[in-house]
Amino acid sequence: MIQMKNLLATLFALLLLVNCGNTPTETNNGTEDATNEKIATKGSNTAFSDGKYQINQELSTCNWIGTEITTETHTGTLNVYKGSVQVTDNRVSSGFIAMDMASLNVTDLSGRAKDRLEGHLKSDDFFGVDKHPFAELKLESVKTKEGQSFAGGILVIRGINHPISFPVDVIQDGNQLTFDGDMTFDRSKYNVKFRSGTFPDLFPDLGDKLINDEISLSFHIVAES
Numbered sequence: 001m002i003q004m005k006n007l008l009a010t011l012f013a014l015l016l017l018v019n020c021g022n023t024p025t026e027t028n029n030g031t032e033d034a035t036n037e038k039i040a041t042k043g044s045n046t047a048f049s050d051g052k053y054q055i056n057q058e059l060s061t062c063n064w065i066g067t068e069i070t071t072e073t074h075t076g077t078l079n080v081y082k083g084s085v086q087v088t089d090n091r092v093s094s095g096f097i098a099m100d101m102a103s104l105n106v107t108d109l110s111g112r113a114k115d116r117l118e119g120h121l122k123s124d125d126f127f128g129v130d131k132h133p134f135a136e137l138k139l140e141s142v143k144t145k146e147g148q149s150f151a152g153g154i155l156v157i158r159g160i161n162h163p164i165s166f167p168v169d170v171i172q173d174g175n176q177l178t179f180d181g182d183m184t185f186d187r188s189k190y191n192v193k194f195r196s197g198t199f200p201d202l203f204p205d206l207g208d209k210l211i212n213d214e215i216s217l218s219f220h221i222v223a224e225s
Contacts, residue, residue, distance in 0.1 A: 044149045044169045047090040053177050053223035055083035055097060062099065063218045069210040074117065078217075079103035081134060085177060085223045092142035092151075092170065092177075097221060099135040101127055125194040132158045142170055151181070157190035179221040188213045 060080040067073045078099050085095035104127070106117050122129040138154040148167055155164040168181035188196050196213055 044144070045172050046144050046149070048087045048092065048170070048172045048177060049175075049225070050087050050090060051225045053085045053087065053095075053225045055080060055085070056222045056224055057082065059222035061220045065216045065218075067212045067214075069212060073108070074106060075108045076104060076106045078105070078135075080221070083221075083223070085139065087177075092139070094141075095139040095223075097137045097139070101129045101133055101135055104129070126192055128158055137164075142168065151179070155185055157185075157187075158192070160190045162189050175225045177223045179219070179223070181219060183217045183219065184214050185217075186213045187215050 057080045062078045062080060064076050064078060065073055066075075078101070081098040081100040083095065083097035086093050088094075102122070104118060104121055106114050106121070109117055121127060124131075127135075136156040138156065139151060140153040142149055142151050144150075149170055150165050151168045152163070152165045154161050162185075164183065164185060166181060166183040168179055171178050171180075194211065196211065
């Protein structure tokens with residue numbers, strides 16, 4: 001079986017991410033109080049038009065990077081399945097973004113090597129796509145602090161929930177909101193154990209075959225009212 005030099009997906013989540021096999025549904029996640037300060041954020045607006053914005057899957061993108069201890073990397077993409085964002089009192093107050101884990105794509109390989117790695121990443125060793133076809137970010141707020149906006153919420157992978165916060169640039173242009181940023185999550189918290197140093201009893205003497213737990217996602221999410 002191919003050596004998995006860095007396996008990540010996803011998720012996207014914004015994204016990252018999985019719903020225990022259930023199709024993601026729109027829910028009203030608890031809204032955090034937003035600051036009233038109008039801070040001029042580089043690359044970001046801080047006040048938006050109230051309403052509900054639906055994610056445009058075709059215009060939205062998510063890229064992942066996984067690394068081994070040797071600094072070897074694998075790269076790939078993940079498709080947005082669906083989502084929405086709610087703006088209340090000119091602030092992003094809630095939302096969700098669901099990722100299609102079956103769309104997990106490896107971009108640094110081709111042919112049989114690509115097929116083997118994609119198959120392994122979708123297996124129970126990693127993201128268990130058959131049982132957990134969706135990964136999800138449940139967005140709870142976007143706040144601005146010291147000139148930088150941060151998104152906060154819950155990341156769901158393999159049906160496991162953990163809070164997450166990450167920097168994001170949010171811009172409104174007409175009826176369109178765009179979210180650009182990078183997210184890093186620890187796969188070991190979501191029971192993705194394969195060749196992880198967090199589980200030495202399962203994988204003793206990994207040496208240079210150890211796969212780093214951190215998975216990085218870069219995202220461009222477009223939502224329209």
